[in-house]
Amino acid sequence: MPTDTDTDTDAATGPLVEPLPSVPAAIARIETETALVIADYHAGIEIGLRYERGVELDSNAEDRRRRLLELLTQHPVDRLIILGDAGHRIGNPADEETQELMSLFTSVLNRVPITVVRGNHDAGIESVATTVETDSTQIEHTINVTDASGIKCGHVGFVHGHSWPDETVLDCDVLCVGHEHPQLRVADHVGGSQQTRAWLRGPLDWTPFKNKLGIERSFDSPDNTQNVNRDPPDVILFPAFNERSGGTQVNTDEGFLSPFLPAAFEKNHTDAYLLDGTRLGPYQSV
Template sequence: MLPVRPFPALLLRKQSKRVLVVADLHIGWEVTLTERGVHVPSQTPKILNKITRLIESCKPTSLIFLGDVKHTVTGVKMGEWRDIPDFFETLGKKVPDIQVIPGNHDGSLEPLLPEFVKILPSTGVVLWDIGLFHGHAWPAPELLGCRRLVTGHVHPMVVFRDPAGFRISRPVWVKTKCNGEQLAKSLLKHASVKVQKNPADSLLKLFDVKLRCSQLFIMPSFNDFLGGQPINWKSLGRNARSRPFIGPVLRSGSIDIDNAETYLLDGTFLGKISQLRAFS
């Protein structure tokens, strides 16, 4: 599992298979601006250009979109109606296998996709020893059998502010520990399952899943034009549970947000989130 520097993309490899994962494209975001009188040309050609360069350098056998391909949450805006089918048709000529894990913005995405694009469950998928899910909803129990989980949805950014009021924000990768027992407990509770004294036993008994997850990676958004969540905000650590945007897994108390490591897209290690709060 390798981040493809300096792209917000992940390459997963096993034998001859090469799976490229990208998250949160939010195609059509600029259409929402146009509706409010701010006219920005379609960003889809730029996104397509970037993903094409990535495909040329990684030569993937599969491409997985980790949710939020489109921007409007329900329904379809004019720009999306035009851009999304063309976008996938172009990629289909370059990569033999294309799959989408739907995110919370992907309502009505299916009619826009060419038939060769496979739609995966929105509860995520297991790929070898890696659990991939978007992050707006609970993953399927079988993902907890993977040592590593990869999610999107948050569009993590680190924000630095200086005394003059200048602000710099950069998209980052987040790598952190995940308490499998706690996560299993929350997930079972959500599934209205009575948890026995040991959540790992319940997971095994009810879902035939051996609890293994211990690490979580949050992917940056693939769309440069889009904002994100400043994950080093002073209040985020304390109030993580009350912030609905970050999704049930991050709210479950099983993710060590304070000690999460952040990396720029070029691989530079910035520090732990708890250290970076002082600069936000």
């Protein structure tokens, strides 16, 4: 995915956030570290589908864990950042979901520390993290669970997207967002259509944050009492890591889930990208 501004690229190291080809993951450069960033892992989703919709599916837990560990092997980093919804069920994780999260966290923590940006499905995530760290003698690293308002690391902000980010998180060059599971409905070669996961990227529009949080830029504020004296960051909306989690068809009339999207995207300046990096232009017209 190409970068669109100079502010989100360091000449010495490359883009601050660079999606990996053909996978729903990116590499972020944060101060002296690099991080593998994914969104919406949704461990235990098969249990949720069984209770929520009566759908019976064999667990894909081992495949999910294998794919993530392979990325950590192929792209050595200093940290894993999960942009919310590490687990699936709203409420405290239980049963098979707990076991999947325990297995995942134990495997990853033997390699790198983990930061979980709290999502709307992460209500009991600390209990799992604490259990992993205290029950296993193999653990070499730790898990940090942030507030739902997100976290800023270096010049990159991270937020799940189900609630408003903190003002300090918005003071960044690139804002990484999950929660939405963006998908595109695209025509196929036989005249039908199919859904495919996608990335969205575009400059942030301050308007909804000005209205909600009172954030203004200096040239918008007559009395110069603004909170943010900088150009807006680029927003990167991450596809879901879990291929079974469904998503928002962003190029249809289906509404967004986030309270600040799509209003925070500058109209007609936010592009859609396929997982392989193909740029399709403004997402509304795909």
